[in-house]
Amino acid sequence: RKEVEQDPGPFNVPEGATVAFNCTYSNSASQSFFWYRQDCRKEPKLLMSVYSSGNEDGRFTAQLNRASQYISLLIRDSKLSDSATYLCVVNPLNFGNEKLTFGTGTRLTIIP
């Protein structure tokens, strides 16, 4: 079983729609969680950290369910510029500068 699993997509979503991604992780001892965004042929960039209480940043909402070991990302009112690959990232320790374990990524295309 992979340490971090994501649906690779692609997700093709009309502009303005809401889209949700899920990710599951196998190591129950994992402590910190992130969503990264990667544009085509570019480096990954941190989108947001994910906290147990859930967190929101504008149109983006991230949730963590430790009991079920999954992480979610919700994008509301999607824009063309949201087209990218979204990587779910897990860290065994409680800070982000240790070894990061990435999922394969979910590819999102926003259609005009």
Add this chain to the structure above:
Amino acid sequence: DAGVTQSPTHLIKTRGQQVTLRCSPKSGHDTVSWYQQALGQGPQFIFQYYEEEERQRGNFPDRFSGHQFPNYSSELNVNALLLGDSALYLCASSKLAVLTDTQYFGPGTRLTVL
């Protein structure tokens, strides 16, 4: 404030050759991690350097080695290249003492092995 820089941008090698990739961390950062990203996959952790020593290592063979210099810059060396080593190699930097710090990635070096 310069971000993470990597060189070269692209590289083409043949099987059996050796390659060296270079990374300069973001200003103020002291820790460098290397990742390999094959096409259609997420980045895979190779190793991490701090204070010029390998601090953590992922599941990669000894053909992959690294070095960190006193100015915190780093090199990744790959010996006896295989076709399967073709990938985007990403360098990420962070400051170890800042527990909430995340890693910042450079633009990567795209290696093609023929």
